[in-house]
Amino acid sequence: MTHSHKQHGHHSAHDRHGHTTEHAHERGAHDQALILDLDARVTAPLTDDVIAWLPLVGDPREIVDLGAGTGAGTLPLLARFPEARVTAVDSSAEHLDRLRAKAREAGVADRVRTLLADLDQADWPDLGSPDLVWASASLHHMADPDLALRRTRDLLAPGGLLALVELSGFPRFLPEDAPAERPGLEEALHAVSDRWHTGHVPHRGADWAEKLTANGFRVEGERTLTAELEGSGDPVVVEYALTSLRRLRESVVDALVPEDLAALDRLLDSGDPGGVAHRDDLTVRTVRSVWAARRSD
Template structure:
């Protein structure tokens, strides 16, 4: 079983919906935003969480993936908010299209993908209306799903896989897990607040946790093949084999464990 990135984003939105809503509710909004730009919107998790809180807003949703934006448009139609959502396909490392003059910009799990994040922050500053709010949400890392004692034949497998993947990503995605506060200040923003949200969702609370764990570990497997021991790779493949008695979908001890940090910064 394989998953597209769009399907993974949809699962992420489903499993973490409650935590995303809490982040949006926390934002220090001075006046209800009329126009919001969602940078690196994916399939719309942030877009629709923002519309849930600000139902009168119009959102410009920007992403480089046509597939992501197609799903976002479908969801907007299903939710009856198609007139409030403008989808814009754009590479944010290239010259930006005209995004208007938003009074809020939202960037969730997207800034660390930018080739030059400092330049991106300066572009956001020049795009945002004076007094506007910039919300940056970043992951501490990819979620963990298994207890430390699992699997029984290779305890600690997941942490070893993440350690190998983190070493690889440190070269290719150096800003993942960065402290964005100083960079926001250097770009001219006033950082008003910051919080870290700890996520722990037991499988019993969502039947999507198993599917989320499956596709998460499938992605890890691609990243760490050749970097972990043959014994660990065999144990990981056993977890990912849906026909195996050890399949991850047969486990009753799964949970989503991660952290998300959000910075609320204002353009003076």
């Protein structure tokens, strides 16, 4: 999942209380970039499915990726549409640095333009007239997503398409009855995190079809995709789970009872036989909701 706040949903305790030190901020930004990279690798088939489903009228030549992060959408879009160029917009210089490095490795650097910009600011940079705007897990973090949608509508070339992708929930990694000493621990952790996000990320879970219609779009397709990937023994999935759960721990630690915290720390302990790194029931479960829309005028 960037826009300036796209953190795969896991905000640190420092962020919540306004006491982020410069070191903690840098560590948090690095962890965020790592999660985005891991998420892109794990969910690549899901992203490819979304792109293949889009009701496009011909292959797009100019694409804008709003909240591009480290390239989870940019690189698959370039691979799918070999004649296209992508303008990748993000408010994180580190994320865009990673995106450019990936583009060089893939041999498509000449087809990527990166723009460092905060899309909550009054003026957006010149993004041209794209045939396709891709906005994945970014709009719900914006201060005024309705304004962002209207600006996006005005950008689109005639017949152009907006692909809006949102997380229907954060990934889950464990069975409902795990761990044995605290069954249902992961859902309890997410419930605590959800309560915090309700007050701090109010547009998460918005009715995007309604917002699209209210802001000058015609919804031409809507789809929910679910992915479930067995990850036991897969080092990428293990690292994804550990990094995600560590970030989740930071965001909920103040609200956990000691028994839950102890059980979570055992899951995160690489030396514990019951830890995530050694479990044979590790599975990534994630859901994406997608809307495809064109200007209604």
